[in-house]
Amino acid sequence: MNALLILINEIITLYLYTLFVYVIMGLLIQFQMINNYNKIINTIFRALISIHExxxxxxxxxxxLLSGIDLSPVIVILLLSFLKNLITDYRLGL
Known part of the structure; x- marks a missing residue:
């Protein structure tokens, strides 16, 4: 049971890291700092879209949207961080 909780916690951590990459790549593409027509960038971004959207x-x-700002990544980060803390507290209570 403890190993399963650790695995779930690590999967949530990986999801949060890829969410940060997704948000930063989206901003860089929007501000034209990286080129979305690059095949590697486009492949990575499409994979991140399919994971997070x-x-x-x-x-x-x-x-x-709040004045053109998408708050959904912030909400996901808060919810998943709460879930990670809940899992950690439960795991330590075992």
């Missing part, structure tokens, strides 16, 4: 899209249904 299902969850972010569901949150965007309930939380609209």
């Amino acid at each position: 299902p969850l972010l899209g569901k949150i965007r249904k309930y939380i609209p």
